[in-house]
Amino acid sequence: MKTEKRITLLMTLALLLLAPFVCAGEQNAAYFPDILGYKTLKCDLHMHTVFSDGNVWPTVRVDEAAREGLDLIVITDHIEYQPHRRDVPTNHHRPFEIAAPRAEKRNILLPLGAEITRDTPPGHFNALFLYDINLLDEPNFVDAIMAANDQGAFVTWNHPGWKGPELTRWFNVHHLIYNKKWLHGVEVCNGGSYYPEAHLWCLDKNLTMVGVSDIHEPSLLRRTTPESHRTMTLVFAQDRTLPAVREALFAGRTLVWYRNQLIGRKNYLDAMFRASVSVHLTNQISADTVRLSILNNAAVNIELERTGTQGPEKLTLPAQAAAFINIKIDQNQKHINLPYTALNFLFAPDEPLPVNLITPLPKTIKDPLSTDNRNINFFAGNRVHN
Ligand SMILES: [Zn+2]
Numbered sequence: 001m002k003t004e005k006r007i008t009l010l011m012t013l014a015l016l017l018l019a020p021f022v023c024a025g026e027q028n029a030a031y032f033p034d035i036l037g038y039k040t041l042k043c044d045l046h047m048h049t050v051f052s053d054g055n056v057w058p059t060v061r062v063d064e065a066a067r068e069g070l071d072l073i074v075i076t077d078h079i080e081y082q083p084h085r086r087d088v089p090t091n092h093h094r095p096f097e098i099a100a101p102r103a104e105k106r107n108i109l110l111p112l113g114a115e116i117t118r119d120t121p122p123g124h125f126n127a128l129f130l131y132d133i134n135l136l137d138e139p140n141f142v143d144a145i146m147a148a149n150d151q152g153a154f155v156t157w158n159h160p161g162w163k164g165p166e167l168t169r170w171f172n173v174h175h176l177i178y179n180k181k182w183l184h185g186v187e188v189c190n191g192g193s194y195y196p197e198a199h200l201w202c203l204d205k206n207l208t209m210v211g212v213s214d215i216h217e218p219s220l221l222r223r224t225t226p227e228s229h230r231t232m233t234l235v236f237a238q239d240r241t242l243p244a245v246r247e248a249l250f251a252g253r254t255l256v257w258y259r260n261q262l263i264g265r266k267n268y269l270d271a272m273f274r275a276s277v278s279v280h281l282t283n284q285i286s287a288d289t290v291r292l293s294i295l296n297n298a299a300v301n302i303e304l305e306r307t308g309t310q311g312p313e314k315l316t317l318p319a320q321a322a323a324f325i326n327i328k329i330d331q332n333q334k335h336i337n338l339p340y341t342a343l344n345f346l347f348a349p350d351e352p353l354p355v356n357l358i359t360p361l362p363k364t365i366k367d368p369l370s371t372d373n374r375n376i377n378f379f380a381g382n383r384v385h386n
Pocket residue numbers: 115124158159
């Protein structure tokens with residue numbers, strides 16, 4: 001078989017294996033695999049409309065979410081800050097009421113939410129999965145947080161590295177609501193910002209990590225790519241329903257997708273890597289060299305750095321594509337195990353995830369591309385018939 005023909009066939013094989021994800025890409029839905037028996041749902045838990053300081057009508061948020069392949073959005077207009085109120089009346093439920101029929105039509109989950117807005121400290125907090133926002137319209141901050149909790153809301157501390165004295169610090173009021181179990185999550189990423197301190201708080205205090213757009217302007221994103229995507233939370237839920245997402249948020253089953261990085265707890269990062277990456281023995285190049293194809297079905301370009309002795313020092317696994325590498329082997333080897341670090345999978349600030357690229361080495365391999373499907377004696381030193 002001619003080399004070019006073989007390469008074409010390899011590409012065809014890779015495309016076939018990646019077909020479901022390529023199709024998802026055509027719909028502009030960034031794909032992440034389900035993990036640990038849960039559905040992976042793409043959620044943006046924080047955004048604004050003209051009903052507070054945003055510059056779009058509520059239905060536009062739904063259309064943007066549908067275009068970007070999101071499963072769930074929460075419109076979280078400020079309760080206490082409405083710069084458009086001379087033109088748009090104060091009605092905390094209106095953005096939800098306007099967006100809900102569109103969300104149902106476009107199959108976007110839409111819980112009711114709002115942003116409790118104070119200067120720093122304490123700062124801004126979102127209350128998600130509410131039934132009555134008006135009950136949170138309280139002069140006293142702690143009363144507003146309590147009212148949200150009375151409704152069983154999931155409460156997040158928003159953009160804690162935003163400004164003022166609270167920057168990277170907890171004040172008494174934060175300890176108070178945390179100790180009462182009225183605070184459940186922290187925005188580790190908000191729009192273009194990552195707060196490493198917030199990442200550590202979530203680990204130390206067992207709070208849920210979320211990443212949000214906090215978008216105010218129209219989303220101009222036409223195509224979601226690894227380099228250009230909305231900051232969002234991947235939620236690992238039992239099913240694609242509001243109660244399941246709420247349960248998953250309280251249980252802390254999330255990862256944050258931020259600027260081609262996945263940020264979160266080690267077990268979810270590890271599960272996401274394993275579900276996304278698969279290593280396949282493609283063919284034997286020479287007596288002591290094999291070619292591996294490494295498929296990455298997730299919407300993130302995975303940046304690997306070698307920690308072992310074999311394989312390229314740096315290796316990028318492009319999103320929803322295959323990478324090919326050649327590896328030297330010896331006669332006694334039963335499997336290939338290449339230790340790497342996934343530089344853009346962060347389980348703590350500056351702590352990238354250790355991973356292994358593993359595939360067994362059978363005594364004989366079936367050449368998946370040979371026209372006669374002839375078995376090749378793997379260690380006999382036969383050159384692949386090209
Ligand atoms: Zn805010």
